[in-house]
Amino acid sequence: MHQPAAYSATDRQCCAFCGYGIPTEPVRAPSGAACCSEACSEAIEAGETPPDPPAVTWRTTGVAALDTLLPRGFPSNSFVLLSAVDGIRHRELGTELVWRTLARGEPAVVVALVDPAVAVVQQFLTLGWNVLPFLESGDLHIVDCFTSRLREEHQTPQHQVEWNAFLDRFLEDGATVVLEPSDLRAVEDALHDRLEAADMVGQGIVVIDSLNEVERQGHETGTEQFVKEVRGDVCSRKFVPIFASVTTSGGESFLERSQYLFDGIVEMRHTESLVDGVRLKQLGVRKMDGALYHPDWVAYEQYAGGLRTFDPAADLAAVYGPLSPPSGHRMEAGGGRARGAPQSRQRR
Incomplete structure (x- = not known):
């Protein structure tokens, strides 16, 4: 059996087929090309086309508030948990992740467990993002794990607003209803079928709206x-990232005990520690395997164009308008009584 020889780091070059660095003595293809292995040499000899890209790609989410914390992006083979405490709605973050993916020309699949497909579409439209062309083209697809849990007479309502009846036209082909969502294999099968139909390999995104419902x-x-x-x-x-939402309550649920299963964890919380009497929303990254991330909490809010960070010390009034001061406190120019002088990022 061939034993790889030691190879000086200064002499290393990249494999002519897979593109990775060659850590041992190169294997020469018949053409003379340097390869890292016999398999790569044989692939070149057979005239095979090198895979593109040759490695896990790095992506930005397109969500400004989240990209602030991930300056170099995240690996495309990541399963990321979007964790929020009770009282914080993280639907907007998952919705924006899908929209940004569609906007850069990639497909997306939403696995909906807490709302019917029509409500998922309404969420996009409410935020000003018209996904109807993407539903029509097949770039956006909804795996509906909610509708079949309704009573039969409510699954195909005849009595509804005309707008929803119109949206149903887009969902005839733009959604797949899972008949037995309690059978998680059926949910998996519906997801895999859609990924195959859309040729989602090395592109796109999957968003699961609630792992609590999966549980x-x-x-x-x-x-x-x-x-x-x-x-x-x-x-x-497939190198298709998944972002899945979960609401935590501080208990001992399976998901809170099993966070080791996930490659990344993004957290959302409320805090009153920045401005007296004002409950602000914060975003932070607990972990993102293989990626550089800032260990900060950032204050954020939903703007017309998506989630954005802001500096509570300077921008509070600009974001929320005038706020009533807590009893006995004087309001600062920024619209709140700031503690210290917090910057836009707050250290953990």
Whole structure:
């Protein structure tokens, strides 16, 4: 058996086929090209086309508030948990992640467990993002795991506002209704079928609107297997990232005990420590495997163009307008009584 010889780091070059650095003595293809392995040499000899890209790609989310914390992006094979405490709605973040993906010309799949497909579409439209052309083209698809849990007479309502009836036209082909969402394998199958139909390999995004609902539909063992299955097939094999939302309550749920399953964790919380009497929303990254991230909490709010960070000490009045001061406190020029002089980023 061939034993790789030691190879000086200063002499290393890149493999002519896979593109990675050659850590040992090069294997020469018949053409003389330097390869890292016999397999790469044989691939060149057979005239195979090198894979493109030759490595895990790095992406930005397109969400300004989140990209502030991920200056170099994140690996495309990541399963990222969007974790928020009770009382914070993180639907807007998942919605914007999908919109930014569509806007750069890539497909997206939303796995909807807490709302019917028509409500998912309404969420985009409410934020000013017209996804109707993407539903029509097939670039956006909704895996509907909610509708079949309704009573039969409510699954195809005849009595609804005309606008929703119109939106249903886009969902005839733009959504897949999972008939047995309590069977997590059926959910997996619907997701995999859609990824294959859209040729989602090395492109696009999957957003799961609630892992809490996944946990309710399946018991603990089933939920763990679901996460492992979709992470292994969608993220690791296809290089399609998944962002999944979960609401935490400080208890001992499976998801709170099993955060090791995820490549990244983005957290959202409320705090009153920055400005007296004002409850602000903050965003932070707890972990992002393989990526540089800032260990800061940033204050954020939903603007017309998406989530944005702001400096509570300077921009409070500009963001929220005049605020009533807490009893006995004097309001600062920024619209609140700031503690210290917090910057736009707050150290953990």
